[in-house]
Amino acid sequence: MATIKDIAKEANVSIATVSHVINNTRFVKEETKNKVLRAMEKLNYFPNFAARILSGQNSNIIGLIIPDIGSYFVMMVVKGIENVLQENGYMFFLNTTDEKIEKEKKIVKFMCDQFVDGIIVAPAIGDHSFYNEITKEKGTPIVFLDRKPFGIRRDLVLADNFKGSYEAICLLIKKGHKKIGIISGPPGLTSTDERLNGYIRALNEYGLPVDDSLIKFGDNTFESGYKLTEELFEEKKITALYVVNDAMSLGSVQFLKKKAIKIPEQLALIGFDDSMWSLIVDPPLTVVQQPAYEIGKKAAELLLQRIREKESKTKYEYEEHRLQTKLIIRKSC
Amino acid sequence: MATIKDIAKEANVSIATVSHVINNTRFVKEETKNKVLRAMEKLNYFPNFAARILSGQNSNIIGLIIPDIGSYFVMMVVKGIENVLQENGYMFFLNTTDEKIEKEKKIVKFMCDQFVDGIIVAPAIGDHSFYNEITKEKGTPIVFLDRKPFGIRRDLVLADNFKGSYEAICLLIKKGHKKIGIISGPPGLTSTDERLNGYIRALNEYGLPVDDSLIKFGDNTFESGYKLTEELFEEKKITALYVVNDAMSLGSVQFLKKKAIKIPEQLALIGFDDSMWSLIVDPPLTVVQQPAYEIGKKAAELLLQRIREKESKTKYEYEEHRLQTKLIIRKSC
């Protein structure tokens, strides 16, 4: 593979000149520049990443850390990120934490110590104050995604979970429902906690009692959706149910289908996340749609902006971007 | 951040000794080794990736190239890969080609020229002979995934698409169907071409005519599934339909549902890929399930093996791993 030295020799200039041509970091006479460019073309030169990084340049690599691969939401977020990064000549590492905060810490530390220019992270449940210490040294920009970190203030891009839920529950209340159950996510997970809060707020606003026994905490799996729907429907005689993520919604639907419970006549249902299948279940599911692709896109854009600002030493305040959800009304409520 | 020099100073040895302790590349007296290890511990040392790579070491980074993020199948494949890599201390870059062979070439060339130890690629439709030239220089191991490359022989991990389809169509024939339609993928895409071949073979085997007008080529989207199902059902009076991927199956179901066409009475349906929703559509969908996670896992394992073999200069023959599909019989046929 051709190196900068080969180019220098071919073009009869020093390696410094070649470097300056490549990076546009100093004026080089038109004639010389052309010689260099021609040599680069001829030898099919591409600068060596490792060398570049070692001598202190940006790597154009960012780290992406998520708890788990495996949901439509995550997939679309990643897609949004990937598109923005590709357009801007960046690459990314994808790492999963398995929802383990210790693993997250290790990965973040490693990435910062090494060569990433920035990090996008959907944090695992836990205390995130260790980020302060880790980023102190180099000040690697970090954008949090989907979940609000605990114990620190940072840039943050996520859906307006509270409002999305609030609107959904308002709709149910307006339709006359008084006993509305909710299947929330694991406590401590800010995204689903916020959805629970939206539920509570709506009930309060309309003067309905908040009955703790109608609030169930699932673990965002199909199975827990199935099981908790059973509990709520059989034991609590709810007339409406709000399920805060797509895997659990699917579990709900499966239970109701199995027991031949009529939707929405016997139980009105609203889910979260608009997967492709919400259209083809029977009846089509009313859902709170969060703009997954846009969340990824925005997070990547914000991170790239922060990286640029870091280079130019611009001061900035952390921002919280709340992307709006959309209540897609179909036939299930 | 601590460097190898700091460790050397702290432990009162040379940097060479430190390096040898780290890499176990030469005998070091127990006592000296301990001093070094203690110093590393104390200064929280982690070797610098860029420097390591620059001096010719393996990067422990592999490249993952796929046409597109956005299907359940791809997601599970990536998950399988990620798990294996994480267990083995490898990281990976994820890149998409948008099904453009030129983009693929650029990415592969870049990755090989730079620092990846190996590549896993689900190739875009097109001629892949350029791989020979690109990998000649360094011999970077490459494992192909899901699709058979055109024009070259390489390691390959994918589902037994032919057999999966063959079994599905046999089932339909045994149930008495004579006019069986198929919605295949874009011609040239080996995965769906193989599925089409399985269909043809089954018909031949049972002495049924292969009617070209019952074979439609979609583009693996929901919309094309919808549209082509309409064409086949309305114009061709088929009694059974086989759809070769999940997004198109979903489109099929949606069309049938909209027109209130009874499954399987009016049209028997078999899909491909077992997504979560195939259980909750009405009726639950019979599908050919391919082991996505295992495909990813196997590809990663094979690649790591190739990387090790390259280091130890072991000769090897390219392998083709066909993972078996499973016909999951539900109520749609």
Place this chain on the structure above:
DNA sequence: ATAATTTATTTAAACGTTTATATAAACGCT
């Protein structure tokens, strides 16, 4: 004509590793 300034280019050090080669110490043998 010479000095001062500006412009264009080169030299060499630095980044943090690996590793071939050199050196030093310890030991066993005559």
Place this chain on the structure above:
DNA sequence: AGCGTTTATATAAACGTTTAAATAAATTAT
């Protein structure tokens, strides 16, 4: 004691860049 071996460690070059400092050439001012 002197020599050759073995064992343990150190020195220094190399990897391919960037960049501060040095140099050389061209221009302007005195």
